[in-house]
Amino acid sequence: MKAYVIEQPGGPEVLQMRDIASPEPGADEVQIRVRAFGVNRAEVYRRTGKMGPISGQVVPGIEAVGEVIHDPAGVFRTGHPVATAMGGLQFSRNGSYAEQITVLRSNVISLDGTALSWEELAALPEAYLTIWGALDKSLAIDQGQTLLVRGATASVGLAAVAYAKASGLRVIATTRSPANRERLEQMGADDVVIDAGEVANAVRELVPDGVDAVLEVVGAATLRDSIKTLRPFGAATVIGLLGGAPVLEQFHLTQDLPAATRLNFFPSGLFGTPAMPLADTPLRWVAQETAAGRMPSLRTQTFDFDDVRRAHSLLESDRALGKLVVRI
Template structure:
């Protein structure tokens, strides 16, 4: 089968299409024919060597949609439409930049009777499952609360915005460019703040007592400012690292963290584990609501399988307002 392989760290040019063996599923795995996959920063970080040295050929990719080829346990039927995310893809097993993948059964979600195209489906798994885990599990948000999304024009930021509105939250969304404000309002944002690097005062004008919760997509570079927007006993969950490495220099718990504000990092690697099983994930109803036009699409652009390098270049340019996907 054809797959993209990374043999050394570098730019998009190190993504090489190769013929490799099709994987055989173990007892706790299934094999999927990949129809489309979404692009994520994690794949660019792996390719660039930011996740450790490349000591052996690696197939990138942490999510995909497609059809079941083989399930040794018979839980999923051959030809069934499914989505998968994480479960060690690109880290402890081959990733989704391939014609076929073998993944843990616990990281597979059935997508029966959904009329969306493969491209639209491919925009959903990683972004929406991350938003679900952070909002409902880490932050335990409640209808009517006010949520700040810092970095809302990213693919996961847009997914979090549309999902938060489906949960009945009031959303303040940020963007670094005024030209993107309309896109955020179309996606459902109640208020939009142009991010100058310091937005706490602007957010406090919109929510004088502080917001109830915040999703930090930019990361460590803006976290000190983001926590200032929260009310006492509010919470922030870091879900992105758009601003650089996940390191805070000399973070002072008493001076930098406001009174009783809770801080956590939500790793999507929890998806499909015992701590966060996907059996009750919202992905099927999100796909159904998207098909019905009840929630807006975050899909920005589709590339062919032989255009993965161009897709990586666009992703790293920060010009894509939404999810980039590749169709096989």
């Protein structure tokens, strides 16, 4: 099969197309024919060596959609449409930048009954699974609450805006560029705050008593300011590292953390583990809502399989404003 491999860290040019073997599935695995996959920051970080050393051939990619080739346990029939994400992809096993992948069955989600194209489906798994974990599991969002999405123009931020709005929340989204206001409003944002480094005062003008929840996509660089927007007993979850290393120096629990608020980090590596089984994931619901036009599409551009390097370059330029997808 054809796959992209990385043999040394570097720019998009280190992504090399190779013919490699497709591993046969073990008892707890499923072999999938990849039809499309999303492009993520995690793959850029893997390519540049920011997510561990590169030894031997590394196949990048943390998500994919496609059809089952073989499931030794017979849980999924041949040809069954499925999605997969994480479960060791690009680290302990070959990633999704390939014509076929072999993945853990616990990280496979049925897409039976969905009407979206492969390209549209490929925009969903990593983004919406992350948002499901962060908003439903970590923040326990509820209809009628107010959510602040800090760094909302990242693809996962856009997914958060769309998912929270569809779940009945008031959504405040931030962006550094006024030009992105329309895109955020299209995704469902009720209010857009232009981020010049601090947004707490502007958010407090909109919600004087404080927001119920904060989704921090930028990371440690803006966290102190973001949590100032929380009401007592509100909560913040960090999911992004766009602002640099995930380190808070000299964080003062009584001065920096507002009274009676909660703070945590949600890692997508929990997908498919006993702590976060995927049996009740809303991914099919998201696909159905997107197909019906009740949720906006995340996808902004689709690339052919031989054009992955250009997709990486666009993602690194911060001009994507949505999900980049590669079709095979």
